[in-house]
Amino acid sequence: MTLITDTVNRSADTEAPLLVTLAERWSPRGYDANAVIDDSTLTTVLEAARWAPSAANMQPARFIVTRRGSAGFTTIHDSLTGFNKAWADSASVLIANVADATMKPDQDNPWASYDLGQAVAHLSIQAQHEGIHTHQMGGFDAAALATAFGLGGKQVVVSVIALGMLADVATLSPEVLERESTPRTRKPLGELLLAND
Template sequence: MTLVDTASRHAPTDAPLIAPLVERWSPRAYDPTAELSDDTIRTLLEAARWAPSANNVQPWRFIVARRGTPAFAAVHDALMGFNQAWADSAAALIVNVAETVDETGAPRRWATYDLGQAVAYMSLQAQHDGLHTHQMGGFDADRLAEAFGLGAGLEVISVSAVGKLGDAAALPEPLREREVAPRSRKPLDELLIAAA
């Protein structure tokens, strides 16, 4: 088994950060035998529950699909081919859904932003607990909405793979290369528009 040296995946930061931020990365190689307990899933969702949101509306909803279930197959089948090539080994696929309108039909302008924060909280909790997550945007949202009976005002924004790190050698070649490529980010100065 060729596991990636996780220390080599730590973010080369320009300022000291907490460990889950430095250690978090998005692998594609998952252990196909690892499972998530009910308590583990509950902890991940609890972390998401405590994310901040505009007016404390909490416009996030989740579909948790464990590997080996019909729900997992439905989510996996809705992924684009590139993601299907590796996501089948994740212990769970979590569909991240934003409630984009309120009970009167008015748009919730910040819903997708708030959902993003909830997913970030979940990702950091997963990292803290020895798990890894990988966010995906390559999926058929209409297919997922139909498969899970999502009504109007519920929009699938992303899908998260969750699980234990697996064997990078099991990935197809282009993905294996990306799995071990050096991590990089734009310089902070390039991201900063203004500072007073």
């Protein structure tokens, strides 16, 4: 494999033209450990999540937002598993994405995780538009986070997302650089279309 020398451009090789922001979004692991996301930009990114659609406008998405250097950031970082722990500490912000499935006392909202995912998608695209990269993670200890942040009822941490600015590629560890150099691939569009009448 040829190791990359530029992490800025990892645009998707699309089968049809996309919004540039969508095509340019990818999930880096090499973040600048000194970069800070200002509060106004972070608010804009979170606002994008707030305006995502949701079933019956129930708005089940909740976010535990932590900035690098805070106790909460350390708690989320400590909960990460596998290789996630090796790179995510350089992110500027870690967010635990929580689905609150409360619909009625005795009834779950079956779309809570779907709607949370959609809110996180909006968040990640707004972030990309603001020049911030994102990387979602499923590798974390959800029970540890629920305890640490006092979640209750029908609140479940579904994913964690890192937000940050790209590091200079020359500073990346060999392990991160190898992963960043893996070609971005997708199944052919035709394979996704179970019907296309």
